[in-house]
Amino acid sequence: FISAIITACQKEQKKQIDFPPTDLSKENLIPKPLKIIATNKTFGLDRHTAIYTNQKDEGFFEIGQFLADKIKAKIDLDVPVNEAGTNPIERIIYINRSDSLELNAPESYELYINPDSVIINSNTAEGAFRGIQTLRQIIPEQSNDTLAEQRIWPIPSGKIVDNPTFGFRGAMLDVARHFFSVDDVKKYIDLLAYYKINILHLHLTDDQGWRIEIKSWPKLTEIGGSTEVGGEAGGFYTQEDYKEIVAYASKHHMTIIPEVDMPGHTNAASVSYPFLNGNGKTPKLYEGTRVGFSTFDTRKDTVYAFIDDVVREISEITPGPYFHIGGDESHVTKKNDYIHFVEKVEKIVQKHGKKMIGWDEIASAEVDSSSISQYWSSGDNAQKAVKRGMKIILSPAKRAYLDMQYDTLSKHGLHWAAYIPVDSAYVWTPEEYEGIPMENILGVEAPLWSETISNMGELEYLAFPRVIGYSELSWTSKENRNWENYKLRLANQAPYLDRMDVKYYASPLIDWK
Numbered sequence: 001f002i003s004a005i006i007t008a009c010q011k012e013q014k015k016q017i018d019f020p021p022t023d024l025s026k027e028n029l030i031p032k033p034l035k036i037i038a039t040n041k042t043f044g045l046d047r048h049t050a051i052y053t054n055q056k057d058e059g060f061f062e063i064g065q066f067l068a069d070k071i072k073a074k075i076d077l078d079v080p081v082n083e084a085g086t087n088p089i090e091r092i093i094y095i096n097r098s099d100s101l102e103l104n105a106p107e108s109y110e111l112y113i114n115p116d117s118v119i120i121n122s123n124t125a126e127g128a129f130r131g132i133q134t135l136r137q138i139i140p141e142q143s144n145d146t147l148a149e150q151r152i153w154p155i156p157s158g159k160i161v162d163n164p165t166f167g168f169r170g171a172m173l174d175v176a177r178h179f180f181s182v183d184d185v186k187k188y189i190d191l192l193a194y195y196k197i198n199i200l201h202l203h204l205t206d207d208q209g210w211r212i213e214i215k216s217w218p219k220l221t222e223i224g225g226s227t228e229v230g231g232e233a234g235g236f237y238t239q240e241d242y243k244e245i246v247a248y249a250s251k252h253h254m255t256i257i258p259e260v261d262m263p264g265h266t267n268a269a270s271v272s273y274p275f276l277n278g279n280g281k282t283p284k285l286y287e288g289t290r291v292g293f294s295t296f297d298t299r300k301d302t303v304y305a306f307i308d309d310v311v312r313e314i315s316e317i318t319p320g321p322y323f324h325i326g327g328d329e330s331h332v333t334k335k336n337d338y339i340h341f342v343e344k345v346e347k348i349v350q351k352h353g354k355k356m357i358g359w360d361e362i363a364s365a366e367v368d369s370s371s372i373s374q375y376w377s378s379g380d381n382a383q384k385a386v387k388r389g390m391k392i393i394l395s396p397a398k399r400a401y402l403d404m405q406y407d408t409l410s411k412h413g414l415h416w417a418a419y420i421p422v423d424s425a426y427v428w429t430p431e432e433y434e435g436i437p438m439e440n441i442l443g444v445e446a447p448l449w450s451e452t453i454s455n456m457g458e459l460e461y462l463a464f465p466r467v468i469g470y471s472e473l474s475w476t477s478k479e480n481r482n483w484e485n486y487k488l489r490l491a492n493q494a495p496y497l498d499r500m501d502v503k504y505y506a507s508p509l510i511d512w513k
């Protein structure tokens, strides 16, 4: 009886908290969700909150734990997952599997925020994971300490119904020109996942370095991995390192796409095993930034046996469906040799159970409609890909290259395609790009080439804030995108970026908070 009275008193107290009216639709969410309906009340996150997840589903439990970890990191609050914890529980965050959503697509989710419960419904763990990112973004950095005895973080109430425009929302990192450590890649994954990016493409090989261990061809990393642009020491991922990256990505519901660039961009491989070389010269380690001088010998069976081993070993430790063969800028490969090469390598990739992706030049070969073309520079190549019925990843250099300078004052980066300030990175329409039919567009990817960057701070300077805009371009419908509104939401990413110690470029176009 007494405990019932105490509970009633606590309920009474709860009711007495006098939250000011809220507006969920004004929250600084990126990417902006499809539908937001504000109900102007408040869920008070505090030490009487617990997370409960779909018990039978491992994937959902992990997401609950992920959310608890992120809440702890952001506001230092311990929220128990699927257990009572030490404080009496008054409010619950539920993460549920549900097959009766308004929108039933692989990543769709619904988020209901009520005064005493938050409910995240999705049909898939992936969708629930995306929903968690939305919730993370609306948990205030600061508690309101005047409302109640305990610290309380007020979350505006309402309903969000969300689903991405594109299922493929990517970033690429060139670890070949300059090597980046496993920890660097993990930090990049953390940041990308917060903005619902679900693809990380790793450019693992180039003229200046081979960065992935191939057990049957050890000199690739022993010799080919020993240098990088500028003459520093280079480096490479052991297969264990790569698996660690893949596992970390998969915990963030992100797919890793490995790229082995060929037949051009192969100097590091040819230095390691000179029989591969097809440009008639003796290959030497290369630390400069020129492109287009190297090629495999496309008419030797032993070259294809080598490629078979490489594709097999990498595919075995890559759970995602894709293998990227590069195929760009093979300026010293004869046209017929190039075509012959791409067609043969496509068969190898398919034999190892993967879908081939290549830079836009691959569409000049008779490739299969199941292969994917990555548009970087040529509208003609994109039209060829459309004729072949291929899907296209949009990475037009003049819009989506993260290594392009912001302006003439930029500390790092190149400008051969364009200067890309934060607004021009955002203000374009992938849904209607150069007449490519929407049904051919797989999604958007923002590549970061690393000729001019060699550490995490420099990476962050070029990637942030622009990559946040690409997340919105590939998730949010075009009706919901608007530069003036985006600018305000972007300005409010500063506390998160600062907390994550991201050395972003503080573009003067944005009124940073």
Ligand code: TNX
Binding pocket: 291, 328, 329, 359, 376, 401, 403, 414, 449, 450, 451
């Ligand atoms: C072109 S884009 C390249 C890369 C360079 C990049 C520098 C593409 C498919 N090839 O090899 O790193 O420009 O911006």
